Amino acid sequence: MVDQEISTDSFTDFVRVGEPRLRQALCAAFGGDVGRESASEALAYGWEHWERVSAMPNPAGYLWGVGRNHARRSRRPRLIFPVPPSENVPWFEPGLLAALAALSERERVTVMLVHGLEWTYSEVAELLGVSKSTVQTQAKRGMAKLRKRLGVDDER
Amino acid sequence: MSGDLKTQVRDYTEFFMGTVESIDLEEIKERPLRIDEGPVPPLASPSRHRGWLVGVAGAAVVLVLGLLTFLTRQTTPEAPAVSQPSPSPTVTTPGPVPSTPIRVDRWTGAGLLGCEIPSGWVQVCGPASFDEAAMYAVTAGGPGLVAVGANGLDYSTREDDATPWDNGANDAVVWTSPDGLTWTRVPHNVVTFGGDGGQQMFAVTAGGPGLVAVGRDGAVADREGHAAVWTSPDGFTWSRVPHDEAIFGGEGEQRMVSVTVGGPGLVAVGFDRPAEVGEGDAAVWTSPDGFTWTRVPHNEAVFGGESRQMMLSVTTGGPGLVAVGTDGDYGGRPLGEPEGDESAVDAAVWTSPDGFTWSRVTHDESIFGGPGAQRMASVTAGGPGLVAVGSVTGDLTDLHPLQRHHFDAAVWTSPDGFTWSRVPHDDAVFSSSNESIPSDAEEVMLSVTAGGPGLVAVGLDGVDDCGWDSAVWTSPDGFTWSRVPDARICNGPYDRMLSVTVGPFGLVAVGEEHYPGAAAVWNG
Numbered sequence: 001m002v003d004q005e006i007s008t009d010s011f012t013d014f015v016r017v018g019e020p021r022l023r024q025a026l027c028a029a030f031g032g033d034v035g036r037e038s039a040s041e042a043l044a045y046g047w048e049h050w051e052r053v054s055a056m057p058n059p060a061g062y063l064w065g066v067g068r069n070h071a072r073r074s075r076r077p078r079l080i081f082p083v084p085p086s087e088n089v090p091w092f093e094p095g096l097l098a099a100l101a102a103l104s105e106r107e108r109v110t111v112m113l114v115h116g117l118e119w120t121y122s123e124v125a126e127l128l129g130v131s132k133s134t135v136q137t138q139a140k141r142g143m144a145k146l147r148k149r150l151g152v153d154d155e156r
Numbered sequence: 157m158s159g160d161l162k163t164q165v166r167d168y169t170e171f172f173m174g175t176v177e178s179i180d181l182e183e184i185k186e187r188p189l190r191i192d193e194g195p196v197p198p199l200a201s202p203s204r205h206r207g208w209l210v211g212v213a214g215a216a217v218v219l220v221l222g223l224l225t226f227l228t229r230q231t232t233p234e235a236p237a238v239s240q241p242s243p244s245p246t247v248t249t250p251g252p253v254p255s256t257p258i259r260v261d262r263w264t265g266a267g268l269l270g271c272e273i274p275s276g277w278v279q280v281c282g283p284a285s286f287d288e289a290a291m292y293a294v295t296a297g298g299p300g301l302v303a304v305g306a307n308g309l310d311y312s313t314r315e316d317d318a319t320p321w322d323n324g325a326n327d328a329v330v331w332t333s334p335d336g337l338t339w340t341r342v343p344h345n346v347v348t349f350g351g352d353g354g355q356q357m358f359a360v361t362a363g364g365p366g367l368v369a370v371g372r373d374g375a376v377a378d379r380e381g382h383a384a385v386w387t388s389p390d391g392f393t394w395s396r397v398p399h400d401e402a403i404f405g406g407e408g409e410q411r412m413v414s415v416t417v418g419g420p421g422l423v424a425v426g427f428d429r430p431a432e433v434g435e436g437d438a439a440v441w442t443s444p445d446g447f448t449w450t451r452v453p454h455n456e457a458v459f460g461g462e463s464r465q466m467m468l469s470v471t472t473g474g475p476g477l478v479a480v481g482t483d484g485d486y487g488g489r490p491l492g493e494p495e496g497d498e499s500a501v502d503a504a505v506w507t508s509p510d511g512f513t514w515s516r517v518t519h520d521e522s523i524f525g526g527p528g529a530q531r532m533a534s535v536t537a538g539g540p541g542l543v544a545v546g547s548v549t550g551d552l553t554d555l556h557p558l559q560r561h562h563f564d565a566a567v568w569t570s571p572d573g574f575t576w577s578r579v580p581h582d583d584a585v586f587s588s589s590n591e592s593i594p595s596d597a598e599e600v601m602l603s604v605t606a607g608g609p610g611l612v613a614v615g616l617d618g619v620d621d622c623g624w625d626s627a628v629w630t631s632p633d634g635f636t637w638s639r640v641p642d643a644r645i646c647n648g649p650y651d652r653m654l655s656v657t658v659g660p661f662g663l664v665a666v667g668e669e670h671y672p673g674a675a676a677v678w679n680g
Contacts, residue, residue, distance in 0.1 A: 040184065043179060065288070084172075
C-alpha cells in the first residue's frame with residue numbers, strides 16, 4: 001500500500017511538470033486534436049508502466065516517443081492549425097499557419113517550442129532525445145524555411 | 157503593426173496552445189484501454205494496470221501452449237512443429253528440419269504473456285535488448301540466426317519516402333541467437349553502427365566472409381543518405397565497408413534494401429532517389445566477397461522510367477537472379493495516405509543471368525497492374541519456381557481519401573522468372589478481418605521464404621480498432637494459400653512481421669511492435 005502511494009505521488013508529480021511539456025510538443029508536431037490525444041495516450045501508458053518508466057533516465061523523453069508513435073499511426077487528416085479570431089490577436093503574415101504546417105515535424109516542434117514558447121535549447125533537446133546542437137540547427141533551419149516561404153526578410 | 161517573424165510565431169503559438177485543453181490525472185487514469193475488448197474499469201494504481209490483467213489471461217494461454225508444445229516435442233522429438241506438416245518434396249527448404257526439442261522453460265517465460273499471435277507460433281517479446289528498436293530482416297547464419305535493424309523509436313521502413321520523420325537518431329543494430337528463442341544484441345560501436353545522420357540495416361544474408369548486411373546511412377529528411385554495407389565473420393564482430401561515394405553515393409539518396417548470394421558472389425538491390433519527391437530509379441550493386449562492391453551502371457530502359465522504380469527484394473532463381481518491387485509513385489506520399497495516387501503504382505520484376513546484366517520483365521496490366529496499387533515486397537525460390545508476395549489496394553476511386561488505407565495480400569508465381577501469374581484473390585485468405593473500419597482494412601504480405609509446408613509468408617493484418625497484428629500464411633505449392641488463424645482480438649501494440657526465415661529449429665519471423673516501439677521475434 002505504501003509503495004502504491006509513493007508510486008501514485010511520484011506519477012502525480014511527474015504529470016504536474018511533464019503534462020504541459022508533452023502536450024505542447026505533441027500539439028506542435030501533430031496539431032491540437034492528434035497532439036492532445038497522443039499526449040493523453042502517452043501519459044496513460046506512463047501511468048500503466050510507471051514503475052518501469054519512472055526508472056528511465058528520461059521518462060518524459062520516452063513518453064514523447066510513445067506519443068509520437070501513436071500520433072503517426074492515427075491516420076487523421078493533415079495537420080491544420082486553427083485560425084485565430086482577427087479581433088483578438090496581433091496581425092500575422094498571410095500564410096504563416098500553412099508555412100508552419102509545411103515544416104518537417106522536428107523543425108515545427110523546435111520552432112514552436114523555442115521561439116513560440118521560449119523553451120531553452122536544452123529543454124527541447126532533452127524531450128526529443130537529440131543533441132542541443134541539433135535543436136539549434138533545426139530551429140535555425142525552420143525559421144529560414146518560414147522566412148523563405150513567406151518572403152519575409154526580418155533578420156538584422 | 158506586425159511584429160518580426162519570431163514575434164508572430166510566439167504570438168500564434170501562445171494562441172494555439174491556449175486552444176488545447178490540459179490533460180488532468182483523472183483523464184489519464186480513466187482513459188479507455190486499447191488492448192482489451194469491452195469496457196474496462198478505471199485504473200486505480202500502477203499495481204492494477206492493464207498489463208497485469210492481460211498477463212493473467214495470457215498466462216493461462218501460454219501455460220496451455222507451453223504444455224502442448226512440451227508434450228508434442230517430448231513425445232515426437234523428430235517431428236516438425238505442430239503447425240508445420242512435412243515439407244513438400246517439390247520445395248527445397250534452406251535449412252534443417254527441426255529435430256531437437258526446445259526447452260519448455262523458455263517457451264513459458266514472462267515475456268510471452270499477453271502476446272496475441274498466429275496459431276502454432278510463439279512470440280519472444282519483452283527482452284530489454286528489443287527495446288526501442290526494430291528488426292527488419294533475419295537470416296540463418298553465424299551462431300544460428302542473425303537479425304538486423306535499427307534502434308530508436310522510429311518505424312520508417314526500407315521503402316519509406318516523403319516522410320520527414322526524424323531518422324537522425326537511428327543507429328544500425330544486430331542481434332544474434334543460437335536458437336530463435338534467446339537473443340543477444342551485439343554491443344553498440346559508434347564507428348561501425350553509428351555516425352552522422354541515421355544508419356539502418358534493412359537486409360542480411362549468409363555470404364561473403366560469413367555475413368553481409370546492407371542498408372542506408374545518412375539523413376532521410378534531407379535525402380542525403382547513401383547505401384551502406386557491413387560484414388561479419390561470425391555475427392558477433394562487424395565491420396563497416398568504407399564509404400565510396402562513386403559506388404554507394406551520388407546525387408540524392410541511395411538505399412540497399414535486399415541482398416542475396418548469387419551472381420559474382422553477392423548481389424544487392426534497392427533504389428536511387430533524387431531530391432525531387434516521386435522520382436527515383438531501381439539500383440543494383442554486386443560484390444565478389446562482400447568487401448569490394450560495384451554499382452551496375454544505370455540503364456534507363458531497365459532501371460528507370462517515369463516517376464519512380466524500386467527494387468525491394470532479390471533472390472537467386474529463374475535465369476540466375478530475380479528482383480521484384482514497384483514501378484510508379486504514390487504522388488509523393490506514402491502508399492495509402494490521403495492524397496496519394498495509388499493508381500499510378502504497379503508491381504515490377506527484373507531478371508539477370510549473372511547480376512551484371514539486367515532485364516525488366518515486360519509489363520502486363522492484367523498481372524502486374526490493375527485498379528489501385530500493386531506492390532511486390534518479397535520474392536523467393538520455391539513453389540513452381542519463384543513466388544513473390546506483396547499487397548494490392550484494389551479500386552479505391554469510390555472511397556474517401558481517408559479510407560484509402562486499404563490493402564489485400566497478394567501472391568504471384570512464376571516457373572522461370574520471365575512468365576508470371578497472379579494467384580486469384582480469395583477474400584477469406586487475403587483480405588483483412590477488419591470490416592468495421594474500412595480505413596484500417598489492411599492485410600499485407602511483407603516477406604516470403606521456402607519452409608514449413610512449402611512456403612511461408614508473413615506480414616500484418618488489420619484488427620478492429622487497434623491497428624494491426626502479425627499475420628502468417630502458408631502454402632504447399634505457391635498456388636494454394638491458407639491464413640494461419642489467430643484469435644483476432646485487439647492486442648494494441650501494432651505488431652508486424654517484416655521478415656521470415658528457416659532457422660536451426662524451425663521458422664523464425666522478426667519485426668516490430670510500434671506501441672511503444674520494440675523489436676519482436678516469433679518462432680513457428
